[in-house]
Amino acid sequence: MITLFDVPSTFPGKAWSLNMWRIRFALNYKGLPYKTQWIEYPEIAPVLKSHNIGPTKYHEDGSPYYSVPAILDIDDKTNELKIAIADSYDIAKYLDEAYPNTPRLLPDDEAQVKAVKEFSNGFIGIIFLPSFYLILCKGVLVKLNPASHEHFSKARAKDLYPFYQKDRLEDISLSAEEEAEEWKKIKGCFDALEERIKGTDEKGQWFLGDKITFADFVTGAFLLWVKITLGEDSEGWKHISGWNDGRWIKLLDGLKEYTQRID
Numbered sequence: 001m002i003t004l005f006d007v008p009s010t011f012p013g014k015a016w017s018l019n020m021w022r023i024r025f026a027l028n029y030k031g032l033p034y035k036t037q038w039i040e041y042p043e044i045a046p047v048l049k050s051h052n053i054g055p056t057k058y059h060e061d062g063s064p065y066y067s068v069p070a071i072l073d074i075d076d077k078t079n080e081l082k083i084a085i086a087d088s089y090d091i092a093k094y095l096d097e098a099y100p101n102t103p104r105l106l107p108d109d110e111a112q113v114k115a116v117k118e119f120s121n122g123f124i125g126i127i128f129l130p131s132f133y134l135i136l137c138k139g140v141l142v143k144l145n146p147a148s149h150e151h152f153s154k155a156r157a158k159d160l161y162p163f164y165q166k167d168r169l170e171d172i173s174l175s176a177e178e179e180a181e182e183w184k185k186i187k188g189c190f191d192a193l194e195e196r197i198k199g200t201d202e203k204g205q206w207f208l209g210d211k212i213t214f215a216d217f218v219t220g221a222f223l224l225w226v227k228i229t230l231g232e233d234s235e236g237w238k239h240i241s242g243w244n245d246g247r248w249i250k251l252l253d254g255l256k257e258y259t260q261r262i263d
Contacts, residue, residue: 002027002034003072005048007041009143014038016140016228021221022088023069026095026214028258030102034071041144041151044068053084073098089120092214105214112208116215119196119207123218126196127189130163131182134172135236139229141169183236187243193219194244205247205254212255220255223248 004023008014015024015036027034039047045066048054053072055064070086073094082098085091092105106113137156144152153169164172174182197219203209206216223240230236241249 001074001076002032003074004034004036005039005044005068005070006036007044007068007148008038008145009140010145011143011228016143016225017068018221018225019067019088020069021224022214022217023071023091024261025217025220025255025258026092026105028261029105029212029217030095030099032095032099032102039068040147041155042147048086051084053086056087088218089117089214092217103212105217107208107211107213112213116207116213119215120218123222126193127222129182129185129189130160131174131179132186132189134160134164134169134174135179135182136226136229138169138172143229183239187239190240190243190248194247205250216251216255217258220251223252224259227252 004020004027006015006020007017009016015021037047045064048066048068048070051070051072053066053070056067057065059065067086069088069091070084071091072084073082074080075082083094085094095102096104096106106116133156137152137160141149141153141156154167157164157166157169157172160166160169160172166172197207197215200207200209204211206212207219208215226240227237
């Protein structure tokens, strides 16, 4: 049985994170049984260390950075540990190797694999805008459990420190006028994302055309995070739904069957 480590929230269904949804999509697409172990942000490092799951990167000072998604895969018959691993792309690669008789997340063609990996690993760079990240993180902050609140506030403010010079998310604010102006820039992020994925439109709606790959779960996970955080009836989500000829709504609709199962 696979165990997926995730951070809970008070959003319906608990699951909300763009990073964790990448793997939820993948597991649901493959039809693999799994369970969720919900852990709060301060628990991530000690819990992963306890399972010998290594850091996904290192800070500038050399200290390790532990992050989710992470999974354990334990053989149901022998109870032996098959793998303990973090990082969404590495997990996707493992799932293809360990479960070859399920739908693949990565294509067979090496050039296509490279394209999927580059897109997946560089996704945040395509879509990142400090103000949009701020709006979304502040939306998440109020939905986290108290145990995760302070950790998330300080960590995300640290991400945004070069832009806002504040130590906590609560200390960063945008006026209504500023936020309205920023939404014009947010549209540009989605235009940039469309430029990266529209090259195969003649073959189908997915990153490689007519077949779903992990790259589509990366985009879908981001869109789902935005939808959950802003709210389906929010003005922000209504804006996004109408952008780029409805591309983003169509993509989420195409992935809907893989969002139904959370645990």
